[in-house]
Amino acid sequence: MTQIPHSALISALLFFGISTPSAQANEDLFGSGKILATPGVVQVEGAGGAGLSTWAMISGYGTNRQVGASAHHTYVTLDDFTLNATGVTVGLFDRVELSFTKQWFDTGDAGARLGLGQGFNFNQDIVGAKVRLFGDAVYAQDSWMPQVSVGMQYKHASEGAIVRAVGADDDDDFDYYLAASKILLDKSLVLSGTARLTRANQFGLLGFGGPNGGNHSVQFEGSAVYLLSRAFALGFDYRTKPDNLAFAEEDDAMAAYVAWLPGKHVTLTAAAVDLGDIALQGRQQGLYLSLQVGF
Amino acid sequence: MTFLKTLMLTSLKILTLMTTATLMATATLTTPAFADSLYEDLGGLEKIERFTARLVDLTFTDPRTAHQFKQTKKDRLTKLLVDQFCELSGGPCAYKGVNMKKSHIKLGITEREFNALVEQLQQAMDEEDIPFHTQNRLLALLAPMKKDIVER
Ligand code: HEM
Numbered sequence: 001m002t003q004i005p006h007s008a009l010i011s012a013l014l015f016f017g018i019s020t021p022s023a024q025a026n027e028d029l030f031g032s033g034k035i036l037a038t039p040g041v042v043q044v045e046g047a048g049g050a051g052l053s054t055w056a057m058i059s060g061y062g063t064n065r066q067v068g069a070s071a072h073h074t075y076v077t078l079d080d081f082t083l084n085a086t087g088v089t090v091g092l093f094d095r096v097e098l099s100f101t102k103q104w105f106d107t108g109d110a111g112a113r114l115g116l117g118q119g120f121n122f123n124q125d126i127v128g129a130k131v132r133l134f135g136d137a138v139y140a141q142d143s144w145m146p147q148v149s150v151g152m153q154y155k156h157a158s159e160g161a162i163v164r165a166v167g168a169d170d171d172d173d174f175d176y177y178l179a180a181s182k183i184l185l186d187k188s189l190v191l192s193g194t195a196r197l198t199r200a201n202q203f204g205l206l207g208f209g210g211p212n213g214g215n216h217s218v219q220f221e222g223s224a225v226y227l228l229s230r231a232f233a234l235g236f237d238y239r240t241k242p243d244n245l246a247f248a249e250e251d252d253a254m255a256a257y258v259a260w261l262p263g264k265h266v267t268l269t270a271a272a273v274d275l276g277d278i279a280l281q282g283r284q285q286g287l288y289l290s291l292q293v294g295f
Numbered sequence: 296m297t298f299l300k301t302l303m304l305t306s307l308k309i310l311t312l313m314t315t316a317t318l319m320a321t322a323t324l325t326t327p328a329f330a331d332s333l334y335e336d337l338g339g340l341e342k343i344e345r346f347t348a349r350l351v352d353l354t355f356t357d358p359r360t361a362h363q364f365k366q367t368k369k370d371r372l373t374k375l376l377v378d379q380f381c382e383l384s385g386g387p388c389a390y391k392g393v394n395m396k397k398s399h400i401k402l403g404i405t406e407r408e409f410n411a412l413v414e415q416l417q418q419a420m421d422e423e424d425i426p427f428h429t430q431n432r433l434l435a436l437l438a439p440m441k442k443d444i445v446e447r
Contacts, residue, residue, distance in 0.1 A: 033407030035414065063406040065447070094406075142439040185435035188428050229427050230417070 032061035032068065032264045032295045036230060038138050038183065039091070040190070041259055041267050042072040042292050045153060045203065046087040046101030047128050049179075051237040051255040051271055051288065053223040055192045056149040056181035058132055059099070060091030061264050061295055067092055070294020072101075076273060078286040080110040087126070089294075097151070099128040105205045110281045116162065122205045123158035130179075137181045137190075146182040146191075153177075155204035167245045168207025169214055173199050176216075181223075190225040190233075201245050202278060210244035217242050225259075233259045251276020255288060267292040333436075334386035336429045340377075343386070347377045349419035350412075359411035363402060383436045396443040409445050413437075 027033075039057045043049035048059030060068020068091040076083040087101025104123050111120035130151035137147035153175040157163050160171035181192035197216040199208040209215070219242060225235035235257050243250045257271030271288035278284045337343055351373045354360045364372075381388035392398065413434065420430045 027405060027407060031407060033405075033410050035410050063410065065405060066407065139438045139441040141435040185438060186432045188431050227427075227431070 027065050029066055030062075030068075030295055031066055033063035033066050034061045034068070034094075034264075035138070036264055037227065037233060037261050039068070040181075041269055041290070042070060042074075042087070042089050042099075044074055044076075044083075044085055044288075044290075045103075045126050045128065046072070046085070046089055046099035047130060047151065047153070048089065048091070048097055049192070049221075050223055050225060050235055050259065051257050051269065052239045052253055052273070053192060053221040053237045054130075054151065054177055054179050054194050054196070055223065056132065056135070056147040056179040056194075057137055058091040058094050058097045058130065058149070059089045060097075062091050062094060064094045066094075068295055070292050072290055072292040074288070074290040076286060076288045078273075078275060078278070078284040080108060080281040081278060081284060082106040082108060089128075095132050097128070097130040099126070101126045101128075103203070103205065105202075107279075110279065113281075114279060121158075122162075124204050125156045125158075126153050126204070128153040135180075137183050138185075141183075141185050144182070146180040148178070148180050151177050151179065155200060155208075157204055157207050160207075163201075163207030166206060166247055167210040168201055169199075169209035171207050173204070173208035175200060175204075177221075179221075188227040190223070190227070190235075192221075192223040194221040195219070196221060198242060199244065200242065202241070202250060206245065206279070208244075211246040213242055213244040231261050233261070235259065248280045249277055251283075257288065265293060265295060332385070333429070333432050334381065334384040337380075337384055337425060337433065338423065340381060340386060340388070342423055342425065343380050343384070344377050346416070346419040346423045346425065347380060348373055349422060350416050351376065353415040353419060354412060357411060357415060360408055360415070363404065363408065380433065384433060394443075395440045399444040400446075403447055404445050405447055406441075406445050409441055 039059055040048050040050050040055045042059060043054055044052055047054045048057050049055040060070060062068030071088050074085040083105050085101050085103045087099060089099040091097050102125055104121055107116060107120045112118040130149050132149045135145045135147040156172040163171050175196055175198040177194050177196040179194040183190050196219045198219055199216050201207055201210060219240045221239045223235060223237045225233050227233050237255045239253045241250050241252060253275045255271040255273045257269050259267060259269045261267050269290040273286055273288045275284045351369055355364050375392040378388045379390040382390045417430060
């Protein structure tokens with residue numbers, strides 16, 4: 001862990017053009033030194049991962065001596081709802097990841113049916129932090145040991161009065177997670193599993209906790225991705241969610257996606273998603289599109 | 296819109312099946328079986344010689360790595376790498392060079408330099424039309440060497 005300030009200092013020196021005594025070439029701080037696809041993409045809450053799942057990889061193309069960052073916009077159109085998410089995610093020295101994402105959940109006609117008003121919006125802000133603990137997803141191909149990271153997400157739902165009226169205890173809270181991820185390079189597979197402690201109703205858009213559960217519960221996120229070619233990956237995510245609210249049942253979510261990585265600076269993910277029943281409007285399925293630009 | 300939805304749902308189901316099938320298939324395969332055939336799948340010694348020569352050309356000219364090889368005899372390194380790749384992939388060769396830790400110590404090689412060399416190798420193998428999945432099997436054998444090669 002003492003490596004962080006050390007490499008931070010060296011990189012800061014290089015950044016400000018002060019040469020270090022060694023004869024090494026300048027390590028470009030923003031040089032995108034990671035190998036294509038190895039950091040994954042940005043998931044719906046802004047963390048490094050894919051689709052609906054959070055991974056142990058530190059987002060961005062920065063190596064242990066570099067910084068990476070990206071911005072994403074994610075659009076999900078469901079049977080009765082539309083979700084938009086925009087955010088930035090930064091990876092520091094392949095050790096720490098920080099992210100901020102804002103989500104807008106538009107209830108469309110369902111808003112009127114629910115008595116909220118046509119096109120009523122539930123929004124939330126998500127601030128995330130992740131630290132890589134141990135293991136190496138990419139290079140330790142001679143062992144089964146995954147890369148393991150811990151993270152948290154602070155979520156703040158915009159409609160405090162409404163989410164309480166539907167039964168939520170709070171309009172803000174922390175999620176905590178432990179993620180383990182591994183690239184099985186000889187099989188061109190990426191596998192990832194995450195345990196998340198959360199009270200979030202519908203990712204937090206409908207607040208936190210409720211009559212059926214007021215405490216954090218352990219939920220699971222899993223991803224399996226097959227690397228089809230250098231530029232295309234095929235993946236599947238499954239994510240369980242708590243069911244805290246009494247007025248409507250909440251289901252597990254899943255996504256099947258294709259990610260297109262024409263280079264390190266642009267990624268496009270298209271998915272078919274099934275988010276289960278949301279707010280008594282029946283099963284919500286639809287299309288997920290996410291554009292990510294960065295380095 | 297209904298058509299689009301049916302299409303998406305069908306693709307969701309197919310993808311689920313495919314992922315499950317892939318996972319089940321890979322779970323039953325053992326690594327030695329792969330290692331035996333990798334040499335053949337790479338295209339044998341002739342192909343290995345070709346992509347290695349190209350790799351070394353790239354490594355000696357790419358500004359991300361060139362500075363490390365100013366003192367290096369190109370032909371000797373190429374020969375050693377060919378032997379190494381051939382032996383690693385299960386071919387009839389024997390690597391007679393110095394081990395990875397000894398040969399890279401004091402060079403202060405960074406992760407970025409290591410990855411640059413991986414990208415050069417990918418490019419060299421692409422140019423020889425070696426399939427992506429075959430490339431990944433070779434890279435999987437080289438990846439663990441990073442801990443002996445990269446110092447910072
Ligand atoms: C998987 C990656 C790598 C493999 C398999 C590899 C393999 C080798 C081999 C077989 C040798 C010859 C050892 C001997 O002299 O007996 C060697 C030497 C060397 N390697 Fe690497 N290497 C790798 C990565 C790198 C990287 C990333 C750099 C720097 C950018 C580098 C720089 C050198 C240098 C400067 C020498 C010494 C050559 C000389 O004797 O003049 N290597 N490497």
